[in-house]
Structure formats: structure tokens, C-alpha cells
Amino acid sequence: MRWASIPVCVWLTACSGADPGNGVGSYMYIQGAQFIPGALDTQTPGGGAASPVVLPTSLNYSITPGTTGKTLAGTAGTDATAVLIGLVGDRGHWVVPVGSVDQSTGNLTFSTKASFAPTLPPPPVAIAFQAVARDGHGGPVQLQSFSLASTAPQGEMVVSLDWDTEADLDLRVTMPAADGSTIEVGTRKRTSLVPPAPGDPAPSDEQVQAAAYLDMDSNAQCVIDGRRQENVVWPATPVPGLYVVRVDTFSLCGEAAAHWRLRLVRNGEEVNGSIVSGQSNDVDTRFAHGAGAGAQALVFQL
Amino acid sequence: MWLGAAPLLSPLLSRGAFAQSGDVAPDQAPPTEAQRAEAVAAKAASATAELTVELARQTGEVAALRADFERRLREEQDKREAAIAAERERADAALKETRASMAWIQGLSLGGFAQTDLSVRQSSSDQLNNSTGEPLNQNRFVLRRARLRTEIDRGLVTGALELDGNTVNGPQMRVLNAEGTLRIPPVGAGPSLFGLTVGLFKIPFGWEVIQSDRDRLFLERSIAAQELFPGEYDLGARLAGGWRYIRYALAVQNGEPIGEKTFPVRDPNNVKDVTGRVGVETPLSPAVDFAAGFSGLKGKGFHKGTAATKAGIVWNDRNDNSSVDAGEIVAVSAKSATPSQNFDRHALGADLRVVVRVPGLGATTAYGEVTWAKNLGRGSRTIADPVANSGQDLRELGYYFALVQDVGRFLQVGLRYDFYDPNRDSTDLQQARQVPSSQSYQTWAFVAAARIPAGRLIAEYDLNRNHNGRDSAGLPTNLADNAFTLRAEVRF
Numbered sequence: 001m002r003w004a005s006i007p008v009c010v011w012l013t014a015c016s017g018a019d020p021g022n023g024v025g026s027y028m029y030i031q032g033a034q035f036i037p038g039a040l041d042t043q044t045p046g047g048g049a050a051s052p053v054v055l056p057t058s059l060n061y062s063i064t065p066g067t068t069g070k071t072l073a074g075t076a077g078t079d080a081t082a083v084l085i086g087l088v089g090d091r092g093h094w095v096v097p098v099g100s101v102d103q104s105t106g107n108l109t110f111s112t113k114a115s116f117a118p119t120l121p122p123p124p125v126a127i128a129f130q131a132v133a134r135d136g137h138g139g140p141v142q143l144q145s146f147s148l149a150s151t152a153p154q155g156e157m158v159v160s161l162d163w164d165t166e167a168d169l170d171l172r173v174t175m176p177a178a179d180g181s182t183i184e185v186g187t188r189k190r191t192s193l194v195p196p197a198p199g200d201p202a203p204s205d206e207q208v209q210a211a212a213y214l215d216m217d218s219n220a221q222c223v224i225d226g227r228r229q230e231n232v233v234w235p236a237t238p239v240p241g242l243y244v245v246r247v248d249t250f251s252l253c254g255e256a257a258a259h260w261r262l263r264l265v266r267n268g269e270e271v272n273g274s275i276v277s278g279q280s281n282d283v284d285t286r287f288a289h290g291a292g293a294g295a296q297a298l299v300f301q302l
Numbered sequence: 303m304w305l306g307a308a309p310l311l312s313p314l315l316s317r318g319a320f321a322q323s324g325d326v327a328p329d330q331a332p333p334t335e336a337q338r339a340e341a342v343a344a345k346a347a348s349a350t351a352e353l354t355v356e357l358a359r360q361t362g363e364v365a366a367l368r369a370d371f372e373r374r375l376r377e378e379q380d381k382r383e384a385a386i387a388a389e390r391e392r393a394d395a396a397l398k399e400t401r402a403s404m405a406w407i408q409g410l411s412l413g414g415f416a417q418t419d420l421s422v423r424q425s426s427s428d429q430l431n432n433s434t435g436e437p438l439n440q441n442r443f444v445l446r447r448a449r450l451r452t453e454i455d456r457g458l459v460t461g462a463l464e465l466d467g468n469t470v471n472g473p474q475m476r477v478l479n480a481e482g483t484l485r486i487p488p489v490g491a492g493p494s495l496f497g498l499t500v501g502l503f504k505i506p507f508g509w510e511v512i513q514s515d516r517d518r519l520f521l522e523r524s525i526a527a528q529e530l531f532p533g534e535y536d537l538g539a540r541l542a543g544g545w546r547y548i549r550y551a552l553a554v555q556n557g558e559p560i561g562e563k564t565f566p567v568r569d570p571n572n573v574k575d576v577t578g579r580v581g582v583e584t585p586l587s588p589a590v591d592f593a594a595g596f597s598g599l600k601g602k603g604f605h606k607g608t609a610a611t612k613a614g615i616v617w618n619d620r621n622d623n624s625s626v627d628a629g630e631i632v633a634v635s636a637k638s639a640t641p642s643q644n645f646d647r648h649a650l651g652a653d654l655r656v657v658v659r660v661p662g663l664g665a666t667t668a669y670g671e672v673t674w675a676k677n678l679g680r681g682s683r684t685i686a687d688p689v690a691n692s693g694q695d696l697r698e699l700g701y702y703f704a705l706v707q708d709v710g711r712f713l714q715v716g717l718r719y720d721f722y723d724p725n726r727d728s729t730d731l732q733q734a735r736q737v738p739s740s741q742s743y744q745t746w747a748f749v750a751a752a753r754i755p756a757g758r759l760i761a762e763y764d765l766n767r768n769h770n771g772r773d774s775a776g777l778p779t780n781l782a783d784n785a786f787t788l789r790a791e792v793r794f
Binding site: 133 | 782
């Protein structure tokens with residue numbers, strides 16, 4: 001009987017210890033903190049007279065999906081050793097040890113930076129905080145509501161390109177100009193404004209504000225910024241005519257390939273049937289990268 | 303026999319020696335009995351004489367034939383002996399020529415082995431390391447070691463060259479061991495009195511570092527050996543030898559072993575590490591062997607300086623609203639370079655090994671080692687850098703003990719406990735107070751192996767304990783990291 005219990009003991013011993021999963025797949029991610037699978041229990045009232053109390057604070061009660069480095073801070077009772085933080089509806093929560101003493105209140109402070117997945121649960125979004133004492137006894141759970149900021153590019157019309165690996169892809173849009181000619185907006189010419197001829201007046205503020213522009217050259221020259229998204233934005237009503245959108249693979253920056261997705265957004269709404277996807281391979285980097293370069297991905301008429 | 307006698311009888315038959323007595327002419331008087339007997343005798347005498355002549359003639363022919371046959375046989379034998387002698391002479395000449403051309407191969411030996419692992423580890427994850435981009439999955443097949451080693455022994459001079467291939471961090475091939483030794487005296491049983499070695503060789507510290515990977519039952523060395531002497535090999539010069547039961551080794555090396563992370567087998571400072579071991583190795587009885595020793599190391603580590611930075615402008619989204627607001631764009635001034643610095647490091651160690659041969663069972667080997675060190679951690683867990691650690695030294699402690707038991711010729715089992723603390727003065731911030739804590743690692747390794755001369759099949763379960771996790775109260779706890787590994791090894 002004693003011999004029979006040995007495999008069981010070994011198995012139980014093997015399962016002890018904190019979960020080694022790093023929680024990367026969860027909605028909220030706190031680098032360097034311990035991840036515990038399972039959501040925080042927000043239903044059972046915790047606490048008691050001796051239970052540590054947490055008071056979360058935030059600089060801004062809004063979460064932008066896909067953002068990183070959002071500060072989650074606050075204070076906890078003097079008997080707290082850590083604060084458990086979890087996004088309601090997430091698959092786990094995080095353990096953040098308390099730090100120094102708040103000189104004004106005498107409580108213990110905590111502060112951490114959180115990252116959020118590009119796709120979050122539908123509103124209302126709330127983050128649960130719970131202070132925990134040394135014996136593991138938890139205090140009352142504090143729910144802090146957050147609003148979800150829109151990630152859609154703002155403008156009358158937006159052509160958006162995003163991709164999955166740290167490659168340098170460029171978005172180029174050839175569009176009609178007001179004088180009937182065509183003009184390309186991309187990494188080489190980032191706005192649809194035409195430089196005035198010598199002697200002509202400079203563009204007005206209204207013209208500058210209304211001109212289409214490329215918001216960012218992501219991973220330019222393989223200086224990796226991790227954004228992997230570029231948008232051409234029309235703040236005002238675009239000029240009618242033929243629009244040609246190209247995806248230029250400037251460099252894969254050592255990646256094997258890049259899967260990209262192109263979207264056309266009008267007034268914050270995706271245009272039905274406008275989503276185009278494709279793949280950039282090494283052969284796509286070998287062509288010229290000047291004006292008109294890149295694979296033609298989307299053509300539409302306004 | 304009957305056919306052979308026929309020629310001898312034929313004259314008798316042809317001459318009617320046995321004619322009937324009635325063959326007499328009618329006008330003659332019948333011969334008398336005496337006459338007939340005389341005639342018969344005369345005929346018989348005549349026939350006998352003829353037969354004698356014939357026999358003599360045939361005997362002569364046979365003798366001539368025999369003489370001719372023997373002459374031819376002798377000629378043939380002479381020809382054959384001459385041909386064999388010529389062939390032997392040619393083979394001897396070819397052998398001499400071959401020996402002359404292959405003289406360099408004398409004393410040369412070639413060997414090697416390959417170890418392929420199938421690992422299953424609790425801390426494995428189907429993600430990438432954010433900082434390095436390396437896969438975190440550890441449940442995989444891996445070619446742990448593929449070694450090809452050649453050695454040469456020319457008496458006064460010996461040498462070795464060993465290449466290692468593996469797929470631990472992707473496929474790679476590297477020089478692992480390249481050394482030449484001048485030894486005095488050049489031959490003899492056991493180690494020479496003096497041996498001066500130059501090249502890339504193992505750091506002579508303790509027992510486990512210098513133990514061969516093909517001899518060790520446990521899949522890897524203890525954590526202390528991996529952290530304090532990562533890769534085991536370093537470049538330098540060594541004086542080593544032995545007299546009777548005494549063994550010694552003293553080495554001067556770069557101080558950056560081949561498994562070190564920043565400058566492997568290079569040397570960023572001009573101070574060399576001095577390592578040495580002195581010990582005994584002797585049989586206590588026909589069934590018991592004993593070995594023990596003390597080791598020491600003294601050297602200097604290197605702290606990398608930093609380059610100067612340019613001035614710049616940084617947007618700090620202080621209110622987390624993803625918009626540029628007043629006061630959020632700040633100027634960051636340029637920063638001057640900081641110089642590199644050296645720091646002291648040292649280690650002391652003691653090792654003990656006892657082998658008892660049990661008749662009918664095999665050898666029982668018990669061994670252990672303890673190491674005290676300061677600022678020597680160079681592995682993958684905690685790199686000792688007191689300059690970066692606010693000037694505070696990191697004091698390491700590592701030890702292990704192991705028991706290996708042969709079970710007949712084909713089985714071997716073992717058990718090992720090892721402990722390593724990369725910083726005996728570590729603290730943890732708990733409730734706004736710095737309290738002493740531990741960063742130690744402990745492992746119980748259970749291993750069994752089936753072995754034949756051509757290879758081994760080894761199964762090992764590692765019960766790992768550490769302080770890398772946090773429990774729900776935020777206190778340090780074990781981060782589950784147990785592992786099971788199955789290794790197939792072939793050797794030649």
C-alpha cells in the first residue's frame with residue numbers, strides 16, 4: 001500500500017508550485033507579474049475587519065485596445081502583501097506585490113504597467129482589484145470601470161494597412177487630385193498637398209487640414225516600432241475619381257513572410273467587401289520601391 | 303588387376319601351350335610319354351623366356367614413365383615456389399611502402415557520440431521570449447550533443463581536437479576542445495609527473511566540471527557547475543600531473559568559458575583567471591577506490607560600460623489618453639558614456655568520490671562536491687555583476703551529492719540532489735520592508751539507464767524547486783518547472 005502511494009505522491013509533488021504560464025494569451029498582460037489562471041472571484045464578498053482594503057487609481061479611466069504601458073496603481077492596507085488585478089471576463093489574473101509606503105496615508109502603494117489585447121470583451125469593461133494579506137486572506141474586491149476608446153482611424157475616409165510580423169511594409173494610394181491629375185500618397189510623399197509653384201501663395205490652413213496624409217511609416221528601414229499599421233487618412237470628403245491602393249514590401253527585416261490586411265473605412269465604418277488580405281514574401285522585396293511600386297491590392301471608384 | 307595380368311598371359315595362349323594331346327601327324331609314331339613331357343617342358347621354357355623378356359621391357363617403360371613424371375612434378379614445384387617467393391617479396395615491399403606513408407597515423411584515435419533528447423517540461427509554453435524572440439516551448443526533440451573527437455599520442459606530445467554539434471539554440475557546430483600537451487615522462491601508467499597543456503580545455507575545478515559527458519549518468523551537470531563554469535571549456539595554459547596517488551592541476555585561462563553569455567572564449571580584460579585543484583586518487587583495496595580534492599579560482603570579472611547617448615525629445619503620455627497634451631513632450635538631455643570596470647571574483651571547492659565494486663552487482667559510486675564563490679555566476683540564471691548590483695557582491699553557494707549504482711552489466715540507476723544559491727544575500731520587498739529571501743534552486747534527479755557498449759538509453763525525472771513564482775499573497779514560491787527527459791545515445 002505504501003509503495004502504491006509513491007507514484008501519487010510524485011505526481012502531486014510535480015503539480016505543486018505557481019503556474020509557469022506567462023499569461024500572454026489573456027486580455028490583460030502585466031509583464032514581470034505572476035499569472036494565476038482563473039478569474040478573480042468578484043461575487044463572493046471578501047474581507048472583514050482585518051482584511052486589507054485596496055483603493056485603485058488610474059490616470060485615465062479609458063482603455064485603448066492594443067495599447068501597452070497603461071498605469072494601474074493605488075494603495076492597499078498596511079497588512080497587504082500583494083494586490084490581485086484581473087480584467088473581468090479574462091482567463092486569469094495577476095499578482096502585484098505592494099511597494100513602498102504612501103507617506104500621506106501610511107498605506108502601502110502598488111503600481112504596474114498593463115498591456116491590453118487588440119480585441120477586448122464588449123463593454124462594460126471593468127478591472128477587479130483585491131488586496132491580499134500574508135496568510136492569503138483576501139479583502140473586498142474593488143471593481144473599477146473603464147471605457148473602451150475607439151481604435152478606428154478618425155477621418156472621412158481611411159485606407160488602413162496592418163500586418164503580422166516585424167517587416168517594413170509601405171502603404172501607397174494613388175488618388176485623383178483636384179486639378180484632374182493623379183497624385184500618390186505614401187512614404188515618399190506623405191500628403192496630397194501639391195507644393196505651390198514659385199510665386200504662388202502657400203496652401204491655406206483649410207487646405208492643409210483637408211489634405212489626405214499618411215499617418216506613420218511603421219518599421220521604417222527596419223527600425224522596429226512594433227505598430228505594424230499604416231493609414232492614409234482623408235480628414236475631409238475625398239475627391240471623386242479612381243483610387244488605387246498598393247502594398248509595397250520594402251523589406252521583410254529578416255522575417256520569413258508578412259501577412260497583411262487592407263481595409264477601407266468610411267466615417268468610422270468598414271465598407272462591406274473592402275477587406276483585402278495577402279502575403280508578402282522575399283520575392284516581393286526585389287522590385288523597385290519608388291512611386292507606383294508595390295502590389296496592387298485594392299481599386300475603387302468614388 | 304585382372305586387366306593388368308592379361309598382357310602377360312597372352313603369349314601362352316597364342317602359342318597353344320595347352321594344346322590337346324591328339325594333335326600328332328598320322329605317319330609318325332606316337333611320341334612317348336617322355337617325349338611329350340619333354341616337348342611340353344621345352345615349350346613352357348620358351349614361353350617363360352619370352353614372358354621374362356616382355357616383363358623386362360614393360361618394367362623399363364614404367365620406370366621411364368615414372369622418371370619423366372617425377373621430373374615434370376619437380377619442375378612444376380620449382381615454378382610454384384618461385385612464384386610464391388616473388389609474390390611474398392612484392393607484398394613485403396608494398397607493406398613497407400604503406401607503413402612508411404602512414405607513419406603519421408600511429409597513436410591516432412577517433413571517437414565520438416551523439417545524444418538526442420526528448421524533453422517534457424512544466425514551464426514550456428507555446429510562446430516566444432519577448433526580449434530574445436526565442437521559442438519558449440521546451441517539449442521537443444533536441445540534439446543535445448554530437449561530438450567527434452580525435453586524439454593523438456606521440457609519447458612526449460599528446461593532443462586532442464573535439465567538435466561539438468547541437469540544436470539547443472538552432473543548429474550549430476563549434477570547436478569544443480583543442481589542446482596540445484608536452485608531458486614528462488612521456489610514457490607510463492597513470493598521469494605523467496608534469497604535463498604542460500596549451501589550448502581550449504576544461505577548467506580544472508572540482509570533479510563534475512572535468513567529468514566526461516559520455517561517462518556521466520545524469521543528463522546534465524548540477525546547476526552550480528552550469529552557472530559557475532558554463533560550458534566547462536576555456537582558453538589558456540595548464541600545468542597538471544600526478545605522482546603516485548597525488549593529483550594536481552594549475553591553469554591560467556581567459557576567464558570567459560565557452561558557455562558564458564557576453565564574451566565566450568574571448569577576454570574583455572587583461573587579467574586572467576587562475577584555477578587549480580590538488581587532490582588524491584587511489585585504490586584503498588581491490589574493491590574500493592577513493593578520490594578527493596580541493597579547488598580554487600581567482601580572477602576578475604568584467605562590467606560593460608555604456609556608450610554616450612544623444613539628446614532627444616520624448617512624448618510621455620502622462621495621463622494615458624493617447625493624445626499629446628501640454629507638458630507631455632519633454633527634452634531628454636544627452637548622457638555621457640560610462641567606462642567599463644573590472645571586479646574581483648573567486649571560488650573555493652571540495653570534492654569527494656568513493657567507488658565500491660560489489661561482486662555480482664557492479665560498482666556503487668557515491669560522490670559530492672561543494673563550492674563557495676563570489677561574483678562568479680556566469681550562466682543563464684543570475685549573472686554576477688557587483689558593479690550593476692550597487693556595489694554589493696554576490697556570494698554564491700552550490701553543492702550536490704549523487705549515488706550511482708550499476709545493476710549488472712546492462713543497467714545503471716542514480717539519484718542526485720543539487721543546490722545552488724546565486725545570491726546568499728538576496729532580499730525581497732514585502733510590505734515596504736526589505737526582508738531576507740532566497741533565490742536558490744534545488745533539484746532531485748532520478749535516473750535510470752540501459753546500456754550496451756554501443757550506447758545508452760537514459761530516462762531522467764527532475765524535480766525542480768526554485769523561488770521564481772509568486773503565490774496569491776505575493777510571496778515568493780516555487781514556479782512549477784519539473785522535467786522528464788528521455789535520451790538516446792550512440793557512441794563509437
